[in-house]
Amino acid sequence: MITTGSKWFFGLGIVSLVLAFAYGWTTGGNGLGPLTVGYKGGVGDHFGYGLLLTAALVSIFLGVVATAARDADAEAVAQVAGTETVPPVVPAGASYWPPVAAFGVALVVVGLVTEAILFVAGLVVIGVVLVEWTVQTWADRATGDPEVNRRIRNRIMAPIEYPAAAALTLAVLAVALSRVFLALSAEAAVWVALGVGVVIVGVGFFIASRPRISPNVVVGLLVAGAVIAIGVGVAAGVAGTREFEEHEGDHGAEEGALPAPLAAPVTVEVGS
Amino acid sequence: MTVTEAPRDAALEAAAAPSPSAPPTGLAAVVGSGDPRTIGKLFVGTSLLFLLAAGVIGVLTGVEVYDSTGSEIFAADTLPRMVTLQATGALFLGVLPLLLGLATAIVPLQVGAATVAFPRATAAAYWTWLVSGALVIAAYGIDGGPFGRDVDAVSLYVGALVAVIVALAVATISVVTTVATLRAPGMTLRRTPLFSWSVLVGGSVWLLTLPVLAADLVVTWVDLRYGQQFLRGPDGVWERVAWMFWQPTLYVAAVPALGVIADVVPVFAQRRHQRHRVAMFLIGAAAALGTGSWAQVGASADGSVNPTDWLFEGPWIAVSFLAIVPILGLLGLWTLTLFTGRVRLGTPLILVVPAGLLLLLGIGAGGATAVKGAGLVNTTWMTAQATLVLLGAALAGLGGVAFWAPKLYGKLLPDGATRLGGTLVFLGALVAAVPLAVAGTLDQARLVSGGTAEVAPGDVDTVEVLNLVSAVGLGVAVLGGLLAGLAMMARRRGEGPGDDPWGGHTLEWATSSPPPIGHFASLPEITSEAPVYDARHAAAASASTEAPAR
Known part of the structure; x- marks a missing residue:
């Protein structure tokens, strides 16, 4: 026909x-x-x-x-x-990976003309999106129950996502705070470190003491914290580091560090 | 993994049921959405904003060239960049995504599908298009774009435009695949609604065209970054893109617009589309004739000459004239449909009929361009032609939005503002294009390649006035677009529009307004290209036969 x-x-x-x-x-x-x-x-x-x-x-x-x-x-x-009717096409559920993929593409495009690190970061983002997207698409078709599908997806990806997200958070926090500490005076850096520690412990205590707290509040707090940390870190990075005094004779060694090795060998006599 | 071994039939049944988990709301529902209607609306709304912005830039460039001796608004070397920004914005950020957004939202409804073929890919395409489009504009802001002075910024334009093109291609693949593979039982290709058909054939030609442009741009990027030996660096970038605005490639942007008109006309004529098969053939022919990636400016190894061997050769002349035939044929069929029906002057009809006329004028102007002795190539005659085709397609898109507003937004657009807006777009397009065409006959070159340099000294004043009138026309069109956009944002008053406020013919009118996720609880029997029209008339016929019996 x-x-x-x-x-x-x-x-x-x-x-x-x-x-x-x-x-x-x-x-x-x-x-x-x-x-x-x-x-x-x-x-x-x-x-x-x-x-x-x-x-x-x-x-x-x-x-x-x-x-x-x-x-x-x-x-x-x-x-x-081999069926009497056409298999139905299931509408896709919500997924935030498409906009993340767009962000990755933008990083690649910008990185191509500016810094290679952005290009690589874009590729990493796209790679992560591909993995997440693949698993989510597979999980969406695992059973007919979207809730069960969600659990299946989380069972596979959560053990990877949580440690990865934690490591990423710590890395961002460490890099951002290090820029801040380097930009401030030594005394101010100590006070800021104390303040940040108190805030982190305080927020942790606040969340832990309210088991029924809305997930939106937790997400909001975390997003706000991330934005502040990154923003302050970028600002501090742009501001540069404070001036460090060079101390004569210490050859770069700091107080309390092991002495530099001696030029001549040391002979130790054991017994007589 | 026992849960993954659930029977497929049970899984499919469960999939048809609503999800037990609460769907996201607010911004989360928009950002994470895989619903084709939501993504389609995003495409439509954002592309209209870009179109308006492109129109404003067009007005400014028109005012700028009012006085050819001095710079009014832009620095002298900025004018060509602004012209390219206007063109890039109008096509890649305006007309193509406007029609694509309409297709993403409406095509699955028309063919009886629950969603598009690749919903998440479509979502990714939208966000990538949006972010990359912003990068294209940002590149202009830092002295980039074609004719820019900062090579990095020019490269950013090229790279971002490639991303825009890839995003548009991905969204196109999704809707084309939807028409090709997700049609409801009984809907053969011959029974496919004309808008969906136009998306299938027009989208297929987009997919033959956009990758060629992307490849062009990749080569341009390599040349820009590594020596600028062959393509003249930033000054040669626009030549790699400009063929999209020339015939025949320009016409393919308008193919889905033909489908919009073809679906609106019979509904407001209250009868079937005359010669549906012939209309399908003519829309297909329009798409085939718009396959024009062969007609682009070539490059020479020494970078000195840009061959255009195809110009005024047989195939190009033939295509330029043959392209008029489908649009003339379709206008004839629509006239026949209207004359043989009982016409209601609904707002969508008032918008799409002028759109068809603009497309006819634009494609007709292309025929004149192909006359070698006329000397219209590379003059503002071609700018006028592009203005007519793009604004014609945009007006048809607005007509489509007004027509399918119940399905898109769950409301009817306010008649007064929408009609006034559409009328202003139509009149503005004419006032913008005709003076440019006349200026083209007086040898005014396209603004990216010299402007009034070739105009006879005695005609310079005339050309400057024509440019100003054209700018005013474009301003009127922008005002019209703004009005129509505001009409789209107007709150719904009173009750909803009902499932089928126009007396539609095709499947989208067989579901609620707005449609639920999954679109259809059940589908009517499809035995023709107008199943809802059939069902309505069958019900009316049975009611009339039962009435005397009582």
């Missing part, structure tokens, strides 16, 4: 083929050239002839594909699946 889609492609293919022959002859072709793709004669203007011939071949190929796939009609899909 020649389907509607096939008819369209076959028609387009035949018209293109006839046009290719006509164009080949009318632009200086001779003999059987246009019919034999130049094997028995000339084809005239190669560009137009090639264009039309390509259009013809591609159209005919697509026509064959459309016939084989029966225009992807639903009845044909059901027949292939």
Whole structure:
């Protein structure tokens, strides 16, 4: 059976083929050239002839594909699946990975023209998204119950996500705070460190003391903390480090550190 | 892993039921959404904002060239960059995503599918398009874009535009696959609604075109970053993109717009579309003739010459004239449908008919461009042609938004503001394009390649006035677009619009307004291209036969 889609492609293919022959002859072709793709004669203007011939071949190929796939009609899909009705397509649930992927693409684009580190970071983000997306898509089809699917997904990914998120949080916090400490005076840095410690313990105590606290509040606190930490860290990084005094004779060694090795070997006599 | 071995049938049944977990609300529902209607609305809303911004830039450039002797608004070397920003914004951030957004929201409804083929890929495409579009604009802000002076910023433009193109291609793949594979039982390709058909054929040609442009840009990026030996650095970037705004490639942007018009006209004529099969063929022919990646400015190894061997050669001339045939044929069929029906002057009809006229004028202008002796190539005649086609497509898109507003927003758009907005867009497009076309006949070059340099001294004043009138026209069109946008944002008054306020023909009118997740509880029998029209008339017929019996 020649389907509607096939008819369209076959028609387009035949018209293109006839046009290719006509164009080949009318632009200086001779003999059987246009019919034999130049094997028995000339084809005239190669560009137009090639264009039309390509259009013809591609159209005919697509026509064959459309016939084989029966225009992807639903009845044909059901027949292939061996069912009476077409399997329903399940609407996708919420997922935040698509916007994260866009962020990764943006990092790649910006990194290509600025810093290689951004480019690599973008690739890492895209890689993480690919893994997460793949697992989520698989889990979405695991059973018919979205809640069960969510648990399946979490059972696989949570043991990876939580440690990774914790490590990332600590790394961001460490880098951001180190920039702040280096930018402030030594005395101020001590007070800020104490303050940050108190805030972290205080927030932890607040959350722990309220078992029924809304997840939105926890997420809000964490997001606010992350934004403040990154923002302050960036600002401190831009401000630069404080001036450090060079102490004569310490050769870079700090108080309390092990002495530098002596130039001459030390002989220790044991017994007599 | 026993839970993963649940029977598939049971899984499918459960999947059709609503999710037991509460769906996200507020911003979370938007950012994390895989619902094609939500993503489609995001595409539509954002692209309209970009279109308005592009229009404002067009107005400023028009005012700028009012006086060819001095700079009014921009620095002299900024004008070509602003022209390219306007064009890039209008096509890649405006018209294409507007129609794509409409398709993402409406096509699954039209073909009886629960969602698009790749909902999360579509979501990723939207966010990538949005972020990359912002980067394109940011690149202009730091002296980038074509003709920019900062190579890094120009490279950022190129890279971000590649990302925009990839995002548009991914979203296109999703809707094209939806039409190809997710049609409801009984809906053969021949029974596919004309908008979905236009998305299938037009989207297929987009997929043949956009990757070529992306490849062009990748080569440009390499040349920009590594020596600028072949493509003339930042000054050569626009040549790699400009063919998208020339015939025949320009026309393919308008193919889904033809589908919008073809779905709106029969509903307001209250009869079937005349010669549905012929209309399908004509829309397909319009898409096929718009396959134009072969007609682009070439590059020479020495970087000195840009060959355009195809210009005024047989295929290009043939395509330029043949492209008029499908649009003429479709306008004929729509006229026939309207004349043989009982016309209601609904707002969508008032928007799409002028859109069809703009497209006809734009494509007709392309025929004149192909006349070698006319000398219109590379003049503002071509700018006028692009203005007509793009604004025609945008107006058809607005008509589509007004038509499918019950499905998109669960409300009807306010008639007065929408009609006034559409009328202003139509009139503005004419006033913007006609003076530019006339200026083109007076040898005004496109603004990226010289402007009034070639104009005869006696005609310079005339051309400057024409440029100003054109800017005013574009300003009117922007005002119209703004009005229509405000109409979209207006709150719903009173009760909802009902499931089928227009007396629609196709499947989207068989579900509620707005449709639920999953779209359909059950589908009517599909035995033609207008199943809802069939069902309505069958019910009316049975009611009329039962009435005398009582």
